[in-house]
Amino acid sequence: MNITGHSFLGSTRADDSSQTFHVSNAATGEPLEPAFHSASTEDLEKAVSLATQAFSSYSSVAPETRAEFLRTIAEKIDALGDEITPRMMAEAGLPEPRCNGERGRTCGQLRMFAGLIEEGSWVDARIETAEPDRAPIPKPDLRSMRRPLGPVAVFCASNFPLAFSVAGGDTASALAAGCPVIVRAHSAHAGTAEIVASAIQAAVAECEMPEGTFSMIFDAGIELGTVLVTHPGIKAVGFTGSRTGGRALMDAAAARPEPIPVFAEMSSVNPIFILPGAMAERGEAIAQGLVGSVTLGAGQFCTCPGIVIAGASEIFQSTLKDGFTEAVPATMLHTGILNNFANGLKKLQGLSGVDTIAEVSSDEDNKARPAILKASASDFISNPGLSEEVFGPSSLIIECGSKQDMIAAANSLEGQLTATIHATDEELAQAGDLLQILEQKAGRLIINSFPTGVEVNSSMVHGGPYPATSDGASTSVGTGAILRYTRPVSFQGFPDSALPAELQSSNPRGIARLVNGSLES
């Protein structure tokens, strides 16, 4: 397809604008054609107005029809695979298998949400039947279920041009919930965004959804994103990106006359704790696994382990040293991320007590050089700078001389997406205190494995206390993500005919429901 660089406003496209930008080739830095036109505030007004109009009808579309719409989007994205992959490889510097794999995940997510809403029990239907003779006052008929919030603003992630971008998890879960979506494309992969948006726009038309169900704006800067988040028509926000960016959106949303929820997935160093027995038993294997986990995708995963808390071990460190010395310099998603990684690493290396175990040497200035560093537990605990996320292929080993050191290090952590323990069975049986601390710090606890590789299913919590996310009670991955864009609504004294199907007495959708406090299924 022909990429034109114009924002998507419902069923139409925005006009040319005076402010344009080009996406750079991630590997070479060369600008890619065409120019993208930043949306105007009028364009944004139109998108929000269309979304607001669409909400009343889209939120009432039967779940089966919404599911068909999601599946149609997936089909159309798959059909565009041959166009998406080369553009995504150029824009994001990602290898072909990753691009194809991420497309599979994206379409899989859309189909997962289609299946979820078709089955329907996710709405948490609850029924309390009337007792007209109850004393001292009659009990009314009262029924509740989750309903969509309204138009949702979705910000594309730099590190997942498909799976957390235009038709990614945020969009899929919001559309599944019954919310129109306005996407703010990421300027580093705007071409990929346009191809995917064209698939959604076509699916809206084909499935006869209201045109405001989906819009997408391009913007060279960040101002329009704030305008979007503070627009009274927007009722929730999905974001994956930096802590600075996410916090800015949180603050803007909280300061609105009508504050709205922001679901921002931001920053995590994903600590790995290696207990002495596990280290003695398999320090070499853990080190090898760690090299793989840290360098996977050039370390550009939210779950990349940036901190490893472990006792000293020669074989562990020498394996890490070998692994990181032999690691391959890696193209990063864009120059900004590459520079942030290089600067962040340099800053970390300059902190008192931080030693470099190994750093890939390379004269390729346009690639990230994987590195493994170390510091003492006391330096880690006394200097919060050591626990700041450095997004990219590096990790910092915190050498702990005792279990107390580990506990103290665990207590000093901020909120995390994940926390991992490597331990023998005997150690695990004694690690209740450490597990309890980590449960308070992270959304996902992992034993004897690595945090990269995020399953997309009903049990996944890809969330965690601030600053891992803005809302530690949410997940942005898995079926639970749909709950973010909904709220429960009670219906009191409604005749059956005025109730949503999910709450009608005959249970026409055949979903699991709580009836007078007991499960009916």
Added chain:
Amino acid sequence: MNITGHSFLGSTRADDSSQTFHVSNAATGEPLEPAFHSASTEDLEKAVSLATQAFSSYSSVAPETRAEFLRTIAEKIDALGDEITPRMMAEAGLPEPRCNGERGRTCGQLRMFAGLIEEGSWVDARIETAEPDRAPIPKPDLRSMRRPLGPVAVFCASNFPLAFSVAGGDTASALAAGCPVIVRAHSAHAGTAEIVASAIQAAVAECEMPEGTFSMIFDAGIELGTVLVTHPGIKAVGFTGSRTGGRALMDAAAARPEPIPVFAEMSSVNPIFILPGAMAERGEAIAQGLVGSVTLGAGQFCTCPGIVIAGASEIFQSTLKDGFTEAVPATMLHTGILNNFANGLKKLQGLSGVDTIAEVSSDEDNKARPAILKASASDFISNPGLSEEVFGPSSLIIECGSKQDMIAAANSLEGQLTATIHATDEELAQAGDLLQILEQKAGRLIINSFPTGVEVNSSMVHGGPYPATSDGASTSVGTGAILRYTRPVSFQGFPDSALPAELQSSNPRGIARLVNGSLES
């Protein structure tokens, strides 16, 4: 028991302080003995420190034991009924049956949450079993459930000295979830608070809970509340009160280095729509019901209907006129609320287009005089001042000449706890557009009834979009309230022995669980 006026810090009581205050008798304005001592910041530090210490053990207490603890609190409160009622009558000006009834509701809530956690399915346990042979990568074992957030700050409500105060819904749901609680007592009913707090303190000791499980601070001012909400040890906030107060806490929590959720239930005018057919059929009966709903408890319920949107009807207005003329002047909860009501009513009466249909005449300056006002739809839509909550026994009729007027009035509403429609069956079948608007505005929709009278069960949503609450996805009444103080946590690759009982393969607690996406029960 002997009321001493000292804050509760775990198992101890705070010392005398230089700043003291007295509660006034609601009916007479006379100060009641004894003096209450404002807690110091050191007292608050101690309470938070104890709560933080308590969390790791209290959050791991078996649900059956926590349930027994909640039931013990209820028993002890019931046993103190003869002391609570007279103090509550004096402090809050509420009649004896209401005091006893509210005690019943409070203890009922504690027992409801005890039953909920004993049964256990509320934790939303989800299990995805491993598939080691899955290609291209093995599927890990992944399980999730809801876990408690940490120490919770609870602010007592002025209008529910028991059911939304020291041992009220916020405290009961937080304790049920596994969170220690620090209560900020309401200075208008501090004596009632102290009696109830003594019951909880005794239950903590008797059930051998960690002492920091419960603390309660007295404060003459509002500063200490902000210190509490911004304390790094506090992980969530429950509040019922004014829009100004709630918003201040929301803003303070959002501005923390680590923002935390605030569940504030604040402001609602609970609109009632009367469609023409229902008005013609039973305008008199609806008017009688409305008089009762507006004047119930001196209009001091969050669900008091402050706005009635209806076509003109002589019998309706004359019945209202008679009802409000004959209504009884009412003692309010405290002088501040009485003055706010009088001033709010006067301000509303002074707005252009607002007429008074009836207002109780009385020379008792210390009592609220119920009133019923009216205005046109156009004035209502053009002047947001007409839709501001006036907390107390008054309501404003908005006369609508057409269905379009009603739709426009509905669209102009802010977020509400409830929205009600009175309609004939035929009208209801045609009211899809109005219902859809109201669903976006309110947490609970009611047909042919009145919003006062809030059921405490599994289907109740006592919530709604801002400014009704700070978090429209939450409810502060009913079993769903427990979810506010929890978040989901995933456990990956855990051996059965290291998992919480709820997630162990044999399902030792016998709860409903989602296993590989299907319900196991």
